Amino acid sequence: MKFNKNLENIKTYETGKPIELVVREFGIEPKDIIKLASNENPYGTSPKAVAAVSDIVTKMALYPDDSMIKLKNGLSKRFDVENENIIIGSGSDQVIEFLIHAKASSSSKILMNSITFAMYEIYAKHVGANIIKTASQEHDLDEFYALYKEEKPEIIFICTPNNPTGDALDAQKIYDFLKKIDSDTLVVIDGAYMEYAIAKDSSKEIAVKKLIEEFDNVVYLGTFSKAYGLGGMRVGYGVADHNIIKELYKLRPPFNITTLSLEAASVALSDEEFVKKSVTLNLEQMKRYEQFAKEQKIDIINSYTNFITFCLNSNQDSTKISNSLLKKGMIVRDLSSYNMNAIRVTIGTEEQNSRFFELVKQFL
Incomplete structure (x- = not known):
């Protein structure tokens, strides 16, 4: 076959x-x-989230709320953005898949760090895209910019803090980098571990509202699998300009998040x-x-x-x-x-x- x-x-x-x-x-x-x-x-996991899921287990026979309004409202409030700026995925890696399929093809180039989250490369290969990697082990934005100028990639992935190395970039350096990137290049800022970075050094914090208001070509990714303790529930999200989110929704399958996962994430988000x-x-x-x-x-x-x-x-x-x-x-x-x-x-x-x-x- x-x-x-x-x-x-x-x-x-x-x-x-x-x-x-x-x-x-x-x-x-x-x-x-x-x-x-x-x-x-x-x-x-948050005891409040565990209790909330226990209370709704009888709803497993029903399809989940596909508008995901409760979770979106929570994220909207957290980042001070509109619901139309948010997409929910089965883990943030599903949003990565949407992004690559929405923007890239076999003629595309995708730029990423030499050592970073493996799913960027795997999803890029799904569409046959050409993968461009830096030589540096840790993110070097000067090197990223040099490769951007030379290769003209359609997508750039920046993972901060980076998995599997743990290093993180100052937020201001990222903003300065983004100002030099043309508006048709999609830049993905993966903040899966951002809650930990902020606790250690506030200069690493990405201001999500500022990010999407100033840059209409940038997507911020987050997840409930780490600090929120919901790895088994598989809930992630992307925040971006509504025009990007609108295109991603064309790729999102219906009911991609379970009823229990949505409830767990919504309540966990509120348990600061x-x-x-x-x-x-x-x-x-x-x-x-x-x-x-x-x-x-x-x-x-x-x-x-x-x-x-x-x-x-x-x-x-x-x-x-x-x-x-x-x-x-x-x-x-x-x-x-x-x-x-x-x-x-x-x-x-x-x-x-x-x-x-x-x-x-x-x-x-």
Whole structure:
């Protein structure tokens, strides 16, 4: 059977290994497994969101409200924008898919960082677009601009804070960069980890209202999978000029978000206390990782997220260390697929992090 030729050059995206698989492979009890691979919120979900979902489980037989009015109203209030500036996706990666299919084709060029969220490249390959990457590991906007001038891409992806490295750009530098980009080039600012960045350094905060009012070619992406603790509910969003959103709606399938997911996201959005507590605890535990790396003489990338990247030396092997940790019930992310001798570790609870330090000391 023949398939679309564009699929030939696409590698399947590798998610963090699920706990259930580790249980089957190594015979470890679920209670003894610690997953620090997928940047989930280790403190769970807002209790208010859990209660709200429990209250509406009887509505599962009905299609969800496809206008998504409750969630849109919440986001509209949060960012001081209109509902027509918002699109909801099954995770922010679905909005990325919409954007690429709306703007790009096989003759298009798409510019992104050398190491960044893998789905930009995967979706770009869906349409056969040409992928242009920077040479720098961390976002260098001067390099981005040079490549923009040379290559004339249709889409530019900027992930800040960046996944899987954790670095973040100052918001003012992004605004200055955007002023130099022509209005027909779509620029996507992926702020999946922005709640953590703002808590650590307010200069990293993207003012969403300012962004879409000043630049009608820019889309801001956010998600409920990280700070809001709703990874299993799959809710993300895009905010942009209404003309962009209108085109994206032509690609959005009906009922792309479940009734339970919409309710959970709407209530989680209003529980600012839970998010504040999550990011505060994350910062406290991040300091322990920074101190541990210093003591063990391991290089790290300064992180503005809920994870940290350990860059290993030539005597250490990220795959071997990841596999050794896995056999002990500790799941981390091996970054060898990004051509990095590094591991990415989600900042867990105090107890989970202590266990990580204990095991890594053994393997180092």
